[in-house]
Amino acid sequence: MNDPSKVNLKRVVIDPVTRVEGHGKVSLLLDDDNQIHEARFHIVEFRGFERFIEGRPYWELPMVVQRLCGICPVSHHLAAGKAIDQLAGVSELSPPAEKLRRLLHWGQSLQSHALHFFHLASPDLLFGFESDVRKRSIVSVIESHRDLALKGVKIRKYGQEVIKAITGKKIHGMAVLAGGMNRALTTDQIKQLKIDIKDIINWTEEALVLVRKLYLSDIALHTKFAKADSAFLSLVDKDGTLDLYHGGLRIKNADGSILHDHYDYSNYTQLIKEQVKSWSYMKFPFLIERGPQTGWYKVGPLARINNCDRIDTIKAESYRQDFLAHSEDALVHPPLAFHWARMIEALYCAEAIAKMLDDPDLCSGDLMRRGEKQLEGIGVIEAPRGTLFHHYKINENDQVTMANLIVSTTSNNQAMNESVRQVANTYVSGRELTPELLNNIEVAIRAYDPCLSCATHAVGKMPLQVELLNSVGETVARCSRSSETGFNVE
Amino acid sequence: MTIDIKNPSFLLDGEEVPFTEGQTVMEAALTAGSYIPHLCFHPELQAHGSCRLCIVESDNRLHASCTLQANSRLKVSSQTQAINKMRKHIVQMLFVEGNHICPSCEFSGNCQLQAMAYELDMEEGHFHFRYPKREQDASHNDIFLDRDRCINCELCVRASRENDAKNVFSLGGRGTETHLCANSASGKLGDTSLDVSDKAANICPVGALLINDQSYVTPKEDRVYYQTSISLRGNRRPKEIE
Numbered sequence A: 001m002n003d004p005s006k007v008n009l010k011r012v013v014i015d016p017v018t019r020v021e022g023h024g025k026v027s028l029l030l031d032d033d034n035q036i037h038e039a040r041f042h043i044v045e046f047r048g049f050e051r052f053i054e055g056r057p058y059w060e061l062p063m064v065v066q067r068l069c070g071i072c073p074v075s076h077h078l079a080a081g082k083a084i085d086q087l088a089g090v091s092e093l094s095p096p097a098e099k100l101r102r103l104l105h106w107g108q109s110l111q112s113h114a115l116h117f118f119h120l121a122s123p124d125l126l127f128g129f130e131s132d133v134r135k136r137s138i139v140s141v142i143e144s145h146r147d148l149a150l151k152g153v154k155i156r157k158y159g160q161e162v163i164k165a166i167t168g169k170k171i172h173g174m175a176v177l178a179g180g181m182n183r184a185l186t187t188d189q190i191k192q193l194k195i196d197i198k199d200i201i202n203w204t205e206e207a208l209v210l211v212r213k214l215y216l217s218d219i220a221l222h223t224k225f226a227k228a229d230s231a232f233l234s235l236v237d238k239d240g241t242l243d244l245y246h247g248g249l250r251i252k253n254a255d256g257s258i259l260h261d262h263y264d265y266s267n268y269t270q271l272i273k274e275q276v277k278s279w280s281y282m283k284f285p286f287l288i289e290r291g292p293q294t295g296w297y298k299v300g301p302l303a304r305i306n307n308c309d310r311i312d313t314i315k316a317e318s319y320r321q322d323f324l325a326h327s328e329d330a331l332v333h334p335p336l337a338f339h340w341a342r343m344i345e346a347l348y349c350a351e352a353i354a355k356m357l358d359d360p361d362l363c364s365g366d367l368m369r370r371g372e373k374q375l376e377g378i379g380v381i382e383a384p385r386g387t388l389f390h391h392y393k394i395n396e397n398d399q400v401t402m403a404n405l406i407v408s409t410t411s412n413n414q415a416m417n418e419s420v421r422q423v424a425n426t427y428v429s430g431r432e433l434t435p436e437l438l439n440n441i442e443v444a445i446r447a448y449d450p451c452l453s454c455a456t457h458a459v460g461k462m463p464l465q466v467e468l469l470n471s472v473g474e475t476v477a478r479c480s481r482s483s484e485t486g487f488n489v490e
Numbered sequence B: 001m002t003i004d005i006k007n008p009s010f011l012l013d014g015e016e017v018p019f020t021e022g023q024t025v026m027e028a029a030l031t032a033g034s035y036i037p038h039l040c041f042h043p044e045l046q047a048h049g050s051c052r053l054c055i056v057e058s059d060n061r062l063h064a065s066c067t068l069q070a071n072s073r074l075k076v077s078s079q080t081q082a083i084n085k086m087r088k089h090i091v092q093m094l095f096v097e098g099n100h101i102c103p104s105c106e107f108s109g110n111c112q113l114q115a116m117a118y119e120l121d122m123e124e125g126h127f128h129f130r131y132p133k134r135e136q137d138a139s140h141n142d143i144f145l146d147r148d149r150c151i152n153c154e155l156c157v158r159a160s161r162e163n164d165a166k167n168v169f170s171l172g173g174r175g176t177e178t179h180l181c182a183n184s185a186s187g188k189l190g191d192t193s194l195d196v197s198d199k200a201a202n203i204c205p206v207g208a209l210l211i212n213d214q215s216y217v218t219p220k221e222d223r224v225y226y227q228t229s230i231s232l233r234g235n236r237r238p239k240e241i242e
């Protein structure tokens, strides 16, 4: 080993079994005294995508890319859709088409946030990070908080119904065309969606009140847990209002000052670069002007709620103000506040859906616009997990020659590493390895809701392997965890 | 069975199927509303007998029903377990031979190969996927030739010759290298006289010839085989649906 600082290190690897969309594992590099030398969160994602799409006609993009992610396919469908609008030379959609897309996006964000909160985050928050792993699951939530769990299922289902009405299917539907949408809603569909929306708003608000209460119940712990202060990046609309579908990029520094505002995302390559690290398949985006060391930033609900000046729905806006009022700093940085911000957004989505369902444009047949073909298209959207960039180039024959995606989870990559390092140093260093200590790391990662459900979503069910490796790569100890056998040390 | 010379018929799976002089078993069966699975047959074009999905058994021999002349002595079996198993294997071979990415394919729901797979209860490829590298042709302004999907049925070849009087297509290569060629000096579709309104451009059963600005325009639930099987719907292109 050439690096003298890495002599006599052990490595702890938390390695969940992979699945198609992504693969995450946590490595803790320990020294002889069990002090954390380095913490790394590895992800494999979207490999081979660029090759797969090469030579395909560009109008296939929204259909193809959504298949690469089973977690937020609608976001990819829409981001690719915005990019191919540009390829088709359409800079402005017909109002009905844009409204349908926005409605679709709210449905997607609502169901994604509901899934994350009720199934994944609430067990951590309700039962504590170091509680028995078998207790920290949705099954336990259903047993002890039946009403809450059922409402969670219904909110998610409602979001999926919105998606189905617009795309024909709950997942992997088909709606977005270059320059518009392929169908309007019928009055029957709208009538159907209106039936439950009041309940959905109320239940989402209940969940928001609960997450707020849980967060504030141990504010000392929750504000310092896994803290990784950074700049925030998100879209805002032209007057600074929260907008998940379109807008300019706003970047706020960690101290709350604005670094960039209404930045045209078509120029994102001048703003953001991605660094490659040998130990991870996932790139590390950074702000070019700050460089890779300090230029990392966070995206997602926490970034959006911190960045926007207002939310244009009544309830969500009052909760946003309340959220900010609880921070001593100019911005709210703790990763666990992601959960709170996420539910403010969920409430916003529910309220926005209710408003939109009254708009007669949803049934209009004016769905398509045409334009002069362009050879490059960039589509950016606020996916549930954060800003999502889709960038394509095509040749004269409409075939894709270049594809570049920066997915939300990638943008939070460095922040997650910082959080893991912070948690590892606070909770693991100097203590024996126990499942609860490892759970703390997972709780930190889960706050970011990264797009790799196996690694972070199926806690307590997924088989986990932890290996201790010495500096020459020999396994000195190994432990594992599975739902059948629990935690075992070999 | 008594033979009625004035109203001749043959037996298909035990049912009498009337025919007229010169009809094949396939033609007579389709006229009578009895479906025999097929992909390369089209009632307006010369029979080809290449896809072999329309095999039927008669006198302990297998025949392509699209080329088998109907006669009154015939007793033909089509819907038997053994024959459908063979058909399923043929469809599986067609799938593994090309690159059929149904989930994101524009033609999904309209595709006769996909519909045939459902019809025959195909649940997996069974054979080793070949993942061939096939050249795409995007040179035409209105039509994209996606050879990944092509099953070499020659419907477009025949339609261009017999219907459009153009001869835009032919098959080239041999064995597994067989592929659809555009008959132009450059070999590019854009340099042929193919027009978007030609029968040849609108006959492909698998969407290997796609009209560019029609892609994904039809919602899933409005597609030909979204709810109805191919044996009930017949081999239809989207525009042929009433």
Ligand code: SF4
Pocket: B149, B150, B151, B152, B153, B154, B155, B156, B157, B180, B203, B204, B205, B206, B207, B208, B209
């Ligand atoms: S392009 Fe279509 S119609 Fe022509 S040979 Fe291939 S599969 Fe048959």
